[in-house]
Amino acid sequence: MNPTLAQSLTQTHDEIPSLREILDTLTLQSGFNTNAVIIAATLLGIAAGIIGAFALLRKRSLTADALSHATLPGITAAFLIASALGFNARSLPILLLGATISGILGVTLIHAILSHTRLREDAAIGIVLSVFFGIGVVLLSVIQSTATSSAAGLNHFIYGQTAAMLTNDAIIMGTIAFVSISIALLVMKEITIVCFNESFAKVTGIHTGFIDALILALIVLVTVSGLQAVGLILIVAMLIIPPAAARFWTDRVRVLVLLSALIGAISGFFGSSVSALLPRKPAGAVIVLCAGSIFILSMLLAPKRGVVAQIVRQSTLRVRIAIDHILESKYEHPEQHTKADLTLRVMLRALGFTSSLSASSTLTKRGLERGRRVHRNHMLWEQYLISFADIAPSHVDWSVDLVEHVLDDQLIQRLEREIRESGLHLDHASQEARS
Amino acid sequence: MISNQIPDLIRELISFDLFPLTSAICVALSCGLIGNHLVLRKQSMMGDAISHAVLPGLVAAFLLSSSRSPVVMFLGAGASALITVALIELVKRLGRVEPGAAMGVVFSVMFALGVLMLEQASADHVDLDADCVLYGQLETLFFVAPNQWDQLLSIETLRAIPTQVTTLIGLTVLVLIFKLALHKELRIASFDPGLATTQGIHAGLITVLLMVMTAACAVASFEAVGSILVIAMLICPAATARLCTDRLSTQIKLSAVFAVSSAFIGYLLASFVPEMLGMPSSLNAAGMMSTVSGAMVAIAAAASPSHGLIAKSRRQRSLRRSIAIEDLIGTLYRASEMGITRSPTTTIELTMHIKDLNQVIQAAERQDLIINHGSQLELTKTGLATGAQLLRRHRLWEGYLVDEAGIRLDNVHDIAEQLEHLSTQEPVPDLQTDPQGKPVPPRMPPTL
Numbered sequence: 001m002n003p004t005l006a007q008s009l010t011q012t013h014d015e016i017p018s019l020r021e022i023l024d025t026l027t028l029q030s031g032f033n034t035n036a037v038i039i040a041a042t043l044l045g046i047a048a049g050i051i052g053a054f055a056l057l058r059k060r061s062l063t064a065d066a067l068s069h070a071t072l073p074g075i076t077a078a079f080l081i082a083s084a085l086g087f088n089a090r091s092l093p094i095l096l097l098g099a100t101i102s103g104i105l106g107v108t109l110i111h112a113i114l115s116h117t118r119l120r121e122d123a124a125i126g127i128v129l130s131v132f133f134g135i136g137v138v139l140l141s142v143i144q145s146t147a148t149s150s151a152a153g154l155n156h157f158i159y160g161q162t163a164a165m166l167t168n169d170a171i172i173m174g175t176i177a178f179v180s181i182s183i184a185l186l187v188m189k190e191i192t193i194v195c196f197n198e199s200f201a202k203v204t205g206i207h208t209g210f211i212d213a214l215i216l217a218l219i220v221l222v223t224v225s226g227l228q229a230v231g232l233i234l235i236v237a238m239l240i241i242p243p244a245a246a247r248f249w250t251d252r253v254r255v256l257v258l259l260s261a262l263i264g265a266i267s268g269f270f271g272s273s274v275s276a277l278l279p280r281k282p283a284g285a286v287i288v289l290c291a292g293s294i295f296i297l298s299m300l301l302a303p304k305r306g307v308v309a310q311i312v313r314q315s316t317l318r319v320r321i322a323i324d325h326i327l328e329s330k331y332e333h334p335e336q337h338t339k340a341d342l343t344l345r346v347m348l349r350a351l352g353f354t355s356s357l358s359a360s361s362t363l364t365k366r367g368l369e370r371g372r373r374v375h376r377n378h379m380l381w382e383q384y385l386i387s388f389a390d391i392a393p394s395h396v397d398w399s400v401d402l403v404e405h406v407l408d409d410q411l412i413q414r415l416e417r418e419i420r421e422s423g424l425h426l427d428h429a430s431q432e433a434r435s
Numbered sequence: 436m437i438s439n440q441i442p443d444l445i446r447e448l449i450s451f452d453l454f455p456l457t458s459a460i461c462v463a464l465s466c467g468l469i470g471n472h473l474v475l476r477k478q479s480m481m482g483d484a485i486s487h488a489v490l491p492g493l494v495a496a497f498l499l500s501s502s503r504s505p506v507v508m509f510l511g512a513g514a515s516a517l518i519t520v521a522l523i524e525l526v527k528r529l530g531r532v533e534p535g536a537a538m539g540v541v542f543s544v545m546f547a548l549g550v551l552m553l554e555q556a557s558a559d560h561v562d563l564d565a566d567c568v569l570y571g572q573l574e575t576l577f578f579v580a581p582n583q584w585d586q587l588l589s590i591e592t593l594r595a596i597p598t599q600v601t602t603l604i605g606l607t608v609l610v611l612i613f614k615l616a617l618h619k620e621l622r623i624a625s626f627d628p629g630l631a632t633t634q635g636i637h638a639g640l641i642t643v644l645l646m647v648m649t650a651a652c653a654v655a656s657f658e659a660v661g662s663i664l665v666i667a668m669l670i671c672p673a674a675t676a677r678l679c680t681d682r683l684s685t686q687i688k689l690s691a692v693f694a695v696s697s698a699f700i701g702y703l704l705a706s707f708v709p710e711m712l713g714m715p716s717s718l719n720a721a722g723m724m725s726t727v728s729g730a731m732v733a734i735a736a737a738a739s740p741s742h743g744l745i746a747k748s749r750r751q752r753s754l755r756r757s758i759a760i761e762d763l764i765g766t767l768y769r770a771s772e773m774g775i776t777r778s779p780t781t782t783i784e785l786t787m788h789i790k791d792l793n794q795v796i797q798a799a800e801r802q803d804l805i806i807n808h809g810s811q812l813e814l815t816k817t818g819l820a821t822g823a824q825l826l827r828r829h830r831l832w833e834g835y836l837v838d839e840a841g842i843r844l845d846n847v848h849d850i851a852e853q854l855e856h857l858s859t860q861e862p863v864p865d866l867q868t869d870p871q872g873k874p875v876p877p878r879m880p881p882t883l
Contacts, residue, residue, distance in 0.1 A: 062480055062535040116744055117736045122479040123674045127732055129483060130667035134725025137663060138705070141719035145709070159550060233487065234550070237543030244536045280554040288547035295540055299530045307529045 017277045025273045036167045037229070038272045040174035041283065044226050045238065045268025047177040049261035050184045051218045052239035053246065057195035057253070058215060061244075062122070065236040066110060066129040067103050067216075068223045072136025072232060074102025075157050079143060092169055095157075096176075096224050103220040106132050160231025160284035162275050169228055176225035180218050187214060192253050229272070230284035237288040238264060245295040248302035267291040319347065324374045327353060330363050331371030380415045441584055452706065454576045454600045458659040459698040459724060461603035465610035466652045466668035467694025471687050472645055474673040475625045480535070481520075481646065482669035484542035486653040486662035488519035490549025493657070494556055505598045509654060516650035519545055576600060576659060599659040606655040613648055614687075617641070622683055660721045667725035668694055671732050678735040678742050697728040758856050759795045761825055762787060764804055765855070767814050768822025777811040823876035829855040830869035830876075835862035837870040844870050 017025075028035045055061055078098025083089035106128045113124040140154060165173075184191070193201045194211045201208050219239065226235040246259035271287025300307050326340050326348065337359040340348065345361075348354045353367030363371060441449075466482070473479050489512040496511020519541055526537040576597050586592055614621070620641050623631040628638035649669070656665045676689035701724030706717040737744050766787055770778045780796070789795055796812065799805045804818035814822060832851040836842045839862075842850070847870070854862075866875050 056533065056536055059533060059535060061533070061539045065480075065483070065539060113736070117678060118742055119474075119674050119677065120477050122477045123474050123670055123677075126479040126483060126666060126670035127674055127729060130663055130670060130725050131729025131732075133663050134667055134722040134729065137719045137722030138726055141717075141722065142714075145714055145716040145718065234543055234547055236539060237547065240536050240539035240543065244530075244532055244540050247532070248530065280557070282550055282554055285547040285550040285554075288543055289551065292540070292544035292547065295544075299526065305531065310529075 022277060025277050033165075033167045033170070034276050036170035036174070037162050037165050037276065037283075038269060040170040040177065041162070041229055041268040041272035041287065042265050043174045043177040043181070043268070044222070044229065045242070045264035045266070045271075045287070046261045047181045047184070047264075048222050048226065048235075048238035048268075049242040049246075049264025050181060050257055051215070051222050052241075052264070053243040053253075053257045053260040054184070054191050054195060054215050055219055055239055056243040056247065057256075058212070060215065060219070061236075061240045062125050063107065063110060063216070064219050064223065064239045066125040066132075067106055067219060068227075068232045068235045069129045069136075070106025070132035071099035071103045071223060071227060072157070073132055073139055074098035074100070074105075074136075075154060075227075076136050076139035076143060077102070079154060080139065092172055092228065095154075096172070096227065099157075099224045099227060100220055102132065103223060104217070107216050107220065156231070157227050158231055158233060160227070160229050160234060160282060162229045162272055162283035165228060173225045173229060176221055180221040180225070183214070184218055187211070188257070191215060195253070230287060231282075234284040234288050237291065238267070241288070241291040241295050242267065245291070245298040248298040248305045263291060263294050267294065319344075323348060323351070323353070324370075327363065327367055327371035328374040328378060330354075331368060331375050334362065377412060380412055384415045384418070441582055446582070452702075454597060455659075455706075455720060456699070456702050458576060458600050458603045459664070459702055459720065460695050461600075461607040462652070462656045462660050462664060463668045463672070463694035463698035463724070464691055465603075465607045466656070466665055467672040467690045468610055468614050468687065469645070469648050469652055470669035470673040471676070471683070471690050472621055472625045473649065473669055474677060475683075476642075476645075479670045480538055481523075482649055482653065483662075483666045484523065484538045485516045485519055485646075485650050486657065486665045488542045488545035488549075489515045489654055489657055489662075491515055491545055491552055492518075492549075494549055494552040498552070498556055505602060505658070508658070509602070512654040512657060513650060515545065516654055517647070520646045520650065602655050603659060606651060609651065610648060613644070617644070621645070625683075660724075664721040664724055667728050668698075671725070671728035672697065675728075675731045675735040678732070678739045680741065693728070693731055697731055698724050701725070701727040756795065756798060759789050759791075760799045760802070760804065761821075761856055762789065763792075763795055763799055763812075764814065764818055764822045765825045765829070767805065767812060768819065768826055771814060771819065771822070772826075777808065777813045780810050780812055783812065820879060824879050825855055827876045827878065828857075828861060830873060831861050831863055831866055833869045833871075834866045834875075839863070 025034065025038070028038065052061075052064070055064055075095050075098050078095050079089045081098075082091070082094050087094060110121075110124045110128050113119055113127065114121060119127075143154065190201070190206050190211055191214075193204065193206060194208050198208055201211070222239065223232070223235050226238060230238060242263040243256065243260040245263050246256050249259055250256050267287045267290040271290045272283045274286045274290075275281045275283035298306070301309075303309055322340070322344055326338050326344065329336065330338060338345070338361075340359070342357075345354070345357050345359065348367070349357050349361075351366075352364055353370060354361040355364050470479070470482070473481055492511040492513070492515020493508055494511075495515075496507045499511075500507045522541045522545075523537050526532050526541060527534055530537070532540070576599060620631070620636045623634060623636060624638045624641040628642075631638040631641070652669070653662065653665050656662075672690040672694035673686070675693045676686040679689055680686050702720050704718075704727065705720040705723035709717050735743065738746075740746055763783065766783060767778055770776075780792075784792055796805065796807060799818075800807050802817075803815055804821060806813045806815055829851050832854040833847045836847040836850055837844055868874055
């Protein structure tokens with residue numbers, strides 16, 4: 001067992017690693033320390049994914065950002081205090097304890113600013129973020145100026161560095177991540193209810209304040225556990241990106257949490273593996289870019305909320321409307337040439353609505369049937385607007401052409417019935433409107 | 436005759452402190468002014484997002500041009516900042532992602548990209564310090580001041596001014612022009628984009644311009660002071676000012692004062708205090724300035740005369756006290772209606788649940804409402820008049836609640852007990868008796 005294998009890996013290989021090394025790393029066969037780091041990063045990904053999903057649902061994404069920045073003064077203060085008291089100031093548990101305390105302090109301050117002053121959430125988050133980080137930077141320069149002990153290790157907490165992680169560090173990180181996953185899963189039902197319906201949660205006897213505090217505490221835990229590997233600036237990305245990406249794929253909270261955990265796990269696993277295999281690839285950055293790629297793919301390709309799907313839906317609707325317009329005018333005035341361009345004429349032909357591609361082409365039986373239907377809907381809707389909705393007849397065509405394509409059969413039947421009951425004649429009123 | 440020789444102390448100040456301080460004040464002033472609108476629009480975190488996201492642009496510009504020329508860096512960072520703003524908008528609109536999350540996704544991915552590129556750059560033995568992006572190198576902005584006064588304004592000396600400083604002075608001028616030229620438009624668009632549009636102001640354009648200015652602040656400042664001070668100055672002075680006033684023009688002026696003074700005080704604390712304490716080197720100035728600006732928020736939150744916690748709790752206490760006095764007067768008046776002019780203090784103590792009864796009695800005495808006969812209390816003439824008006828309001832409210840609001844008679848007393856303290860208009864014009872048949876005292880003559 002070589003405790004600094006990860007480090008040596010990153011330093012000896014300047015070229016692309018062999019397939020063998022890649023496989024070894026990905027299948028967890030490349031040394032105990034590397035494995036420990038990869039497993040811990042994966043666990044961290046899962047924890048951040050799950051807890052980030054709740055943070056997203058509670059609209060707390062940027063609170064996590066403030067919180068992670070707020071850990072810096074804790075780390076530096078812990079370092080200063082520990083070295084003043086004669087402890088080993090670089091001991092990870094001491095530094096993480098400091099980080100936890102100042103993280104909690106930061107969250108509490110945000111809460112206090114929100115409930116006691118007129119400042120809004122964005123300002124509260126920004127104030128805590130910048131001021132805490134500022135204090136941290138000052139303390140960092142205090143450490144550097146006293147120069148009794150090297151503060152070099154503390155910089156890693158800002159940008160993160162897995163290469164310098166020892167097995168014990170990885171075990172600490174993995175354990176905290178595992179504990180927070182367990183807590184999150186235990187109270188998942190309560191958190192879900194609070195996220196969706198606060199008043200219902202109160203009625204069912206759930207203490208919403210407690211659940212909120214618990215979510216924040218879990219965010220603190222995840223942040224603290226990821227500090228060393230990912231760094232305090234990028235750890236927030238692990239909490240925000242996986243749930244935001246997962247949100248594109250589902251509307252169900254259980255699926256969201258599961259997907260988010262999965263995306264977090266994939267990013268954590270691949271990010272730390274790549275970082276171990278290739279030189280100068282900081283794990284935090286690679287993990288975040290990995291998650292970012294999944295986010296971009298999800299945003300583009302997700303079936304319902306994805307951008308591509310939205311564009312397809314919109315253009316389909318546009319084409320359908322255009323086709324309906326042509327069919328209706330052809331139905332009303334069969335002798336006129338259509339103004340449709342070639343693409344639309346090809347579509348009309350392909351759908352079997354016209355008999356040929358020419359602009360003077362007549363409608364097929366299918367086309368006639370559809371044109372009649374659209375025309376009928378048009379008339380009905382027009383009629384309804386005139387007689388029931390107090391729309392000036394001069395405005396009717398304008399509003400009708402926009403909505404006739406969205407009418408469903410049930411509404412049409414209701415309209416027909418209402419018009420029949422009111423004793424109006426279809427043709428008469430519509431001619432009046434057109435003249 | 437004044438000697439042409441510059442004294443050593445002043446020369447030292449000019450060499451080491453003038454430019455860091457000037458840069459810091461420029462950053463503070465421009466960010467502080469722009470920040471007012473970000474805070475009002477609830478977009479404070481935009482500064483955070485942009486200032487993190489300039490990193491990949493910086494590194495890219497650096498790698499492409501392989502020079503540290505400020506112009507190239509400025510262009511790279513600026514491009515990166517604008518791309519970030521556009522991407523955030525895109526993710527928000529196309530992906531329908533919650534604004535905070537959209538911001539977080541975009542800036543963290545950009546920053547990760549920057550960190551990765553930076554590592555690659557450092558592989559090629561390139562000196563680009565990631566830490567400086569975060570907390571700046573204000574201390575490195577020294578220049579060698581000349582010995583003579585008349586050389587101080589010579590062209591050679593002016594040329595030796597670090598470019599970061601001239602950039603920042605340029606930024607401040609730009610921000611001031613922007614604010615003065617678009618003051619009205621910015622104000623309307625920040626409060627009511629809809630109204631702005633009806634007034635013929637392109638609210639969207641104003642938003643874009645504001646984002647561009649925010650980006651300019653972040654980009655121009657990164658090298659001198661780092662992103663942390665940019666974020667602090669965009670938010671803290673404006674937030675402090677917001678806690679002190681309700682008027683935008685006052686808020687803007689105050690925020691400028693707060694921004695400049697936190698830069699100044701922060702600089703003093705970082706560079707001179709450690710020296711006095713005997714520490715070997717000075718502290719990080721940008722960090723200290725952020726800390727000071729945060730302290731200002733804290734002081735304003737506690738002690739602002741209009742919105743501070745202390746003022747608020749004092750107002751609440753005095754309101755609570757005056758309600759307690761009114762309750763006491765009401766009780767004594769009811770007794771006097773039944774012919775009891777002097778009520779024993781112990782009875783009052785047992786029937787009314789007033790925590791600090793003695794102090795309330797003393798306060799009422801000071802206001803000449805009651806006479807304290809030791810163990811008995813008696814209303815004065817003013818006290819009787821006040822009590823009558825209180826009971827009038829109470830009984831009119833009871834009448835209103837029963838007649839107009841349809842609340843049952845046995846439920847109205849507790850509600851009226853609270854409403855009687857409202858000094859607003861009376862609920863119904865006139866009633867002779869309340870629903871229980873008790874007389875409503877007449878309206879107080881205006882002379883009293």
